[in-house]
Amino acid sequence: MKVVSVVGARPQFIKLSALSSRLRKYHKEIIVHTGQHYDEELSALFFKELKIPKPDYDLEVGSGSQAEQTGKMLIKLEQVLEFEKPDLVLVYGDTNSTLAGALAASKLQIPLAHIEAGMRSYTDMPEEVNRKVTDHLSQILFCPTHQSVKNLRKEGITKRVYLVGDLMYEALICNLQTAQKKSDILKKLNLNSKNFYLATIHRAENTDYRDNLVKITKILESLDRKTIFPVHPRTRKYLEERHLWNRLKKTRNLLLLDPIRYLDMLVLEQNASLILTDSGGVQREAYFLKTPCLILRETTEWIEITKTNGFMTSSLDIKKVQRNLKRLNSSRISKKQATTNSSASRKILNILNKFNG
Ligand code: UD1
Ligand code: UDP
Numbered sequence: 001m002k003v004v005s006v007v008g009a010r011p012q013f014i015k016l017s018a019l020s021s022r023l024r025k026y027h028k029e030i031i032v033h034t035g036q037h038y039d040e041e042l043s044a045l046f047f048k049e050l051k052i053p054k055p056d057y058d059l060e061v062g063s064g065s066q067a068e069q070t071g072k073m074l075i076k077l078e079q080v081l082e083f084e085k086p087d088l089v090l091v092y093g094d095t096n097s098t099l100a101g102a103l104a105a106s107k108l109q110i111p112l113a114h115i116e117a118g119m120r121s122y123t124d125m126p127e128e129v130n131r132k133v134t135d136h137l138s139q140i141l142f143c144p145t146h147q148s149v150k151n152l153r154k155e156g157i158t159k160r161v162y163l164v165g166d167l168m169y170e171a172l173i174c175n176l177q178t179a180q181k182k183s184d185i186l187k188k189l190n191l192n193s194k195n196f197y198l199a200t201i202h203r204a205e206n207t208d209y210r211d212n213l214v215k216i217t218k219i220l221e222s223l224d225r226k227t228i229f230p231v232h233p234r235t236r237k238y239l240e241e242r243h244l245w246n247r248l249k250k251t252r253n254l255l256l257l258d259p260i261r262y263l264d265m266l267v268l269e270q271n272a273s274l275i276l277t278d279s280g281g282v283q284r285e286a287y288f289l290k291t292p293c294l295i296l297r298e299t300t301e302w303i304e305i306t307k308t309n310g311f312m313t314s315s316l317d318i319k320k321v322q323r324n325l326k327r328l329n330s331s332r333i334s335k336k337q338a339t340t341n342s343s344a345s346r347k348i349l350n351i352l353n354k355f356n357g
Pocket of ligand 2: 010011014200202230231258259260261262263265266278279280281282285
């Protein structure tokens with residue numbers, strides 16, 4: 001088949017890296033980068049470090065409001081798909097790039113496959129709209145968890161739904177040893193293993209509302225250990241606009257960094273004594289690496305994770321956060337904790353190889 005893979009944001013590049021080489025053994029792949037993420041440290045560095053083939057198209061859409069960004073992508077994707085006439089379009093996750101890829105393919109009646117189908121938070125976050133619409137337009141739905149299969153069933157989607165596991169896990173397994181060998185991040189930052197926290201924040205619900213961003217700031221100021229905080233550009237923008245950036249910069253225990261490379265991130269995640277995050281990918285990596293994790297959201301799509309000792313969601317109420325941190329710091333993570341298997345790409349390919357429209 002000729003397959004167009006549509007990606008645009010950091011976590012999608014990582015998942016693409018776990019599938020692309022296997023896909024290319026059997027099919028012709030065209031990579032379309034929407035340009036949703038364009039800073040070198042959010043985009044080009046991932047292609048380089050993970051040896052992902054250079055995108056065939058860079059749509060250079062850039063940032064904008066939800067509709068503006070999605071609309072621009074849609075117009076440009078339609079032109080690419082009309083020209084390339086692929087047999088299948090492959091989209092990942094739940095970003096605006098996912099939604100635009102799904103809409104463009106469906107309107108041209110090109111079969112659509114969704115990786116990470118069926119995830120639901122049952123909230124009104126923008127990603128939930130993207131996921132739902134994409135799932136309802138897809139002909140093939142690759143689910144990462146049992147819960148995601150159940151979620152689809154509740155919405156009446158049962159045809160061509162496949163439980164394949166998590167490409168994020170596969171990427172981690174493929175890159176962890178290299179990361180341990182190559183990354184000098186612990187030395188560079190003068191960190192001792194299990195003696196620091198790692199934090200990432202970028203969800204709109206946490207960054208775009210002043211009250212919540214102030215709460216996040218207070219949480220970061222209150223931490224009892226050195227904390228490494230690679231700051232997503234969205235978060236930095238709002239922290240600066242709201243005059244919180246300089247305040248955080250002055251916080252003694254806190255080290256603000258630009259977004260870091262994937263291999264460095266894996267090493268920090270593995271060596272942190274605890275992770276605070278609202279990221280979908282980072283909470284899963286924490287789980288896979290058995291590093292306790294406080295998910296700074298009321299809910300998560302990855303509910304399996306929070307059923308395990310050492311992992312919990314939390315509101316931004318500072319007293320609750322402190323209580324939860326105390327609990328997590330004294331929790332024991334079972335060595336036998338469930339892991340998904342690391343053959344998602346193989347399963348996806350077995351299914352795609354049999355697909356005939
Ligand atoms: C997007 C996804 C989110 C995903 C995240 C991964 C949507 C609705 N959101 O959020 O689901 O978890 O990517 O990181 O698709 N910016 C830069 N440089 C860049 C990219 C963005 O400075 O290269 C800044 C711009 O000010 C922009 C803001 O970050 O307005 C937000 O970027 P955007 O792509 O709209 O959403 P993310 O927050 O990155
Ligand atoms: N990540 C990274 N550098 C960073 C922050 C995150 O390489 O500075 C990686 C992280 O290890 C994970 C992915 O980016 O693999 C998660 O992406 P993000 O948090 O942006 O999005 P989400 O998963 O929430 O959609």
